[in-house]
């Protein structure tokens with residue numbers, strides 16, 4: 001059992017079955033599901049990849065401690081965790097399926113999402129396209145940001161950016177997210193384009209390289225960034241987001257009402273030198 005202190009609650013990782021174990025009777029989650037490689041068909045760089053039963057990632061929905069449940073419900077937020085297994089489909093690092101969020105009722109932007117890496121290293125692929133409801137022809141990528149995020153670091157996916165997470169490290173990767181309870185995911189757009197606009201492939205020496213997905217047109221070049229602290233967004237390196245949230249839940253109201261912080265989402269992402 002490996003202690004994962006960045007959870008901010010007593011949750012450990014079992015390397016035996018790759019699962020999270022809760023070590024407190026007050027803590028529970030609403031749902032658990034596992035994604036296998038079969039569910040990734042049509043999203044992978046290698047269209048001929050045929051293995052069906054390779055575990056890809058696990059999702060633990062709405063993890064909450066009974067004693068602080070109302071702190072989350074008061075600001076309409078949910079705390080989830082995802083565990084991405086180590087490995088590849090061909091040369092492509094394992095990743096989540098990728099999705100967009102729905103629009104906020106009465107607004108022209110979608111919900112943002114705060115992510116923190118708990119264990120391992122992630123590359124977050126975030127893309128904004130001209131029209132993510134397009135069903136025919138290639139979508140035009142207007143912005144694509146690839147954020148390298150290590151354990152203890154966090155990012156906010158800005159409104160309107162489709163996103164997926166790639167496990168680019170060695171070993172299992174674990175991350176958490178804080179998101180509006182009203183945010184719903186749409187997977188169709190990413191599926192219609194055979195995945196996100198960039199595939200993340202492994203080099204012979206274990207490092208990664210980016211390959212553009214030919215089912216998109218590009219008005220920009222992918223840029224690689226690293227996250228910085230952002231007090232206004234409630235982000236501090238090596239401080240569990242869960243703990244920061246409980247200390248000051250009102251800071252995170254921007255996850256339901258993001259427009260006042262638009263510049264902050266981008267200013268915390270620094271070009272990688």
Ligand SMILES: [Fe+2]
Pocket residue numbers: 099101113163185
């Ligand atoms: Fe999301």
